[in-house]
Amino acid sequence: MSAAPAGHARACFDFKSASLPLxxxxxxxxxxxxxxxxxxxxxxxxxxxxxxxxxxxxxxxxxxxxxxxxxxxxxxxxxxxxxxxxxxxxxxxxxxxxxxxxxxxxxxxxxxxxxxxxxAEAPPTPAPAPVAAPAAATGVTMVVDRPLRSGQQVYARGADLIVLQAVNFGAEIIADGNIHVYAPLRGRAIAGARGNTEARIFCTCLEAQLISIAGIYRTSEVALPPEVQGKTAQVRLVGESLVLEPL
Known part of the structure; x- marks a missing residue:
């Protein structure tokens, strides 16, 4: 409850606690x-x-x-x-x-x-193979059952991520594994965040601001193809290119 200063009909400002994403x-x-x-x-x-x-x-x-x-x-x-x-x-x-x-x-x-x-983590010891294997998720899955608003961010470290409600414009979801969104995806989705080139993004309504797999990204500055815009789709990586396909 705030009190108005003397001589004023109402206070010019209020102080309220706030929780900010960091x-x-x-x-x-x-x-x-x-x-x-x-x-x-x-x-x-x-x-x-x-x-x-x-x-x-x-x-x-x-x-x-x-x-x-x-x-x-x-x-x-x-x-x-x-x-x-x-x-x-x-x-x-x-x-x-x-x-x-x-x-x-x-x-x-x-x-x-x-x-x-x-x-600045210590770099992992390279595997004794001619080609280094991509970082993979642990098999654990994180589930988010609430809508994500602008400014909110979720990171599924070492895991797949399932989101059951809308990812709104300005929100960001990140996973070291796959991302599944069973609702409109309008914000930013980053799968394979630690280099897993086999990661994929699945959603029931693709309207993303940004999509990325293993560092290869595409923004909304390039219009989505009509066959996936606003539709059920998957995003996967082929070589150095993102492939967007209807499901």
Whole structure:
């Protein structure tokens, strides 16, 4: 309940709590050169993977690292990939002081629903085969039974994703495996996010803003073929091209 100031019929503004979707960028190194290489390897060919998403920089894993961390460089680096850092979570007293100097907030709590993007993980050991196998989902399936609004994002890490209601314009769904949408797909759908070229996207009404499999993407700037526009369809990868087919 808000009270109007004296002499005014009503208040000019209100304060209300709000829950905002955040991308959690979990740092595992203070070496920004290494971080830059990792980001380029993972997102360099998918410039629309993020869309000016607000981000929290999670420092809990490098709190004891004595290596200096340049927050001004880090912020610039993340902005290059269309992330908008707004604050930090965890870290040392020095981290918090340096982050505040560049305008980052101290976020003491982060919702468990935030999507984590691990940064600078150790590269996997290559398999002893002439051609590296694509990253595959674990067989687990995530099910979302609510509509997704603009600004909301769901990531099925190491899993397939099933969405039972509409993915509206501005919403984003990501899966390391396949994506199934049994409703209109109007937002962004990214399957095979970690390089699984066998992943597919299935939906009952294809009207997507962006579709992507293993880093190969197509945006709504190129009109969908009439045989799949607004219809039941699948999207799969053949070589370096996305193939859209009616079902």
């Amino acid at each position: 991308i959690s960028v979990v740092l595992r190194t203070s070496n920004l050169a290494e971080l830059s290489q990792e980001l380029q390897a993972r997102f360099g060919e998918t410039p629309n993977f993020f869309d000016e998403d607000p981000a929290a920089i999670v420092l809990t894993q490098i709190e004891q690292d004595p290596t200096p961390l340049s927050f001004s460089v880090l912020v610039t680096l993340l902005k290059h990939y269309k992330l908008r850092p707004i604050g930090i979570h965890g870290g040392s007293a020095a981290h918090r002081e340096q982050a505040a100097a560049v305008g980052l907030l101290d976020l003491r709590e982060i919702s468990s629903g935030a999507v984590a993007v691990p940064a």
